[in-house]
Structures are given as C-alpha cells and as structure tokens.
Amino acid sequence: AVQADKRATLDLALDHLLAQAPARPVPEAIALPAASPFGSLQIDTGKCTMCLSCVGACPESALGDNPERPQLRFTEKNCVQCGLCVVTCPEDALALAPRLWLADSGKARKQPRVLHEMQPWACVKCGKPFGTQKAIEGMLTKLAGHSMFQGAALERLKMCGDCRVIDLHTNPNEVKITDL
Numbered sequence: 358a359v360q361a362d363k364r365a366t367l368d369l370a371l372d373h374l375l376a377q378a379p380a381r382p383v384p385e386a387i388a389l390p391a392a393s394p395f396g397s398l399q400i401d402t403g404k405c406t407m408c409l410s411c412v413g414a415c416p417e418s419a420l421g422d423n424p425e426r427p428q429l430r431f432t433e434k435n436c437v438q439c440g441l442c443v444v445t446c447p448e449d450a451l452a453l454a455p456r457l458w459l460a461d462s463g464k465a466r467k468q469p470r471v472l473h474e475m476q477p478w479a480c481v482k483c484g485k486p487f488g489t490q491k492a493i494e495g496m497l498t499k500l501a502g503h504s505m506f507q508g509a510a511l512e513r514l515k516m517c518g519d520c521r522v523i524d525l526h527t528n529p530n531e532v533k534i535t536d537l
C-alpha cells in the first residue's frame with residue numbers, strides 16, 4: 358500500500374504497527390525528542406488574538422479556521438513540526454510539542470480539534486457576528502480618545518461592514534462632498 362506521498366505511507370505503517378502493538382492498553386501519547394516530525398502545538402490562549410496569521414503560514418493545512426465563528430483548529434496528523442506557525446505568530450503564543458498521539462487507536466490525531474476559540478462580536482445594527490469581542494473592545498478602547506472616532510464614528514466601529522456603509526450614506530449629519 359505504498360503511497361506516492363511518503364507521509365501517507367508512514368501514516369499507514371504507523372496505523373498497522375498500532376493495530377499489531379502487543380502492549381495493551383496502548384499509551385495515549387509517546388513523547389518525542391525535539392525536531393521530530395510528529396507532534397502537537399501548545400497555545401497560550403491569553404496571548405492569542407485570533408489573527409489567524411498562523412493558518413496562512415502552515416504549509417500542511419494542519420491549522421485551519423472555522424468560517425462560522427472565531428476558532429483556531431488543528432489536525433495533528435498533518436503537522437510536520439516545521440515551526441513556521443511559531444515564528445509567524447505576532448503574539449508569541451505558539452510552541453511546538455513533539456509527540457506521537459495514539460489516543461482513540463490513533464483516530465484522534467486525524468480529526469481537527471479546537472485549539473482556541475473566542476466569542477464573536479455581534480453587529481449593533483443587524484446582529485450579524487463578525488470579528489471577536491476581544492478585538493472590537495480593544496479597538497474601541499484604543500480609539501476612544503482619537504478625534505476622528507468620536508460619536509457616530511465610534512459607534513460605526515461596532516457595526517459589520519454592510520451596516521457601516523449604510524449608516525455612513527444615510528446619516529443626515531454626515532458631511533457630504535456636495536456640501537464642501
């Protein structure tokens with residue numbers, strides 16, 4: 358059952374060895390030395406801002422998002438421990454954790470799992486979720502004293518992209534180019 362992709366062949370061999378392993382119960386995880394090509398990621402959820410830069414950096418699709426809500430997902434089987442996500446993370450929130458994870462007869466490492474998730478922000482006009490509560494609240498705090506973001510302009514930051522445009526073009530107090 359040799360595959361064109363070496364990693365897939367290695368996975369098949371691991372599945373076979375796991376099925377034949379004489380030691381029962383099989384340990385949930387085997388720690389591996391640094392620079393091993395299998396492993397997990399440790400995430401500092403207090404530092405992670407859900408910017409998803411690590412998802413874009415991962416060449417193996419081990420990291421992914423969830424289009425429905427702010428979530429960082431991880432499929433351990435795909436991770437080759439290259440460390441690109443670790444050096445890409447602007448918050449220094451990730452660390453490599455080399456191991457061979459054998460939970461659920463090796464099935465768990467093949468399933469995406471949630472590394473971190475946040476509450477989405479709900480648009481104050483239409484209720485549509487966008488961004489994260491943490492990110493929007495942080496932006497509101499930072500811009501509250503800025504002269505360009507007072508009154509309606511600050512309120513607009515709490516709206517989704519669609520409502521922001523509608524509000525901008527229907528607000529009678531907004532300065533129009535024809536008034537200048």
Ligand code: SF4
Nearest residue numbers: 415436437439440442
């Ligand atoms: S270590 Fe490499 S393969 Fe693993 S999640 Fe990070 S970028 Fe992807």
Ligand code: SF4
Nearest residue numbers: 405406408409411446
């Ligand atoms: S782990 Fe780092 S790069 Fe990934 S979403 Fe969190 S802050 Fe962004």
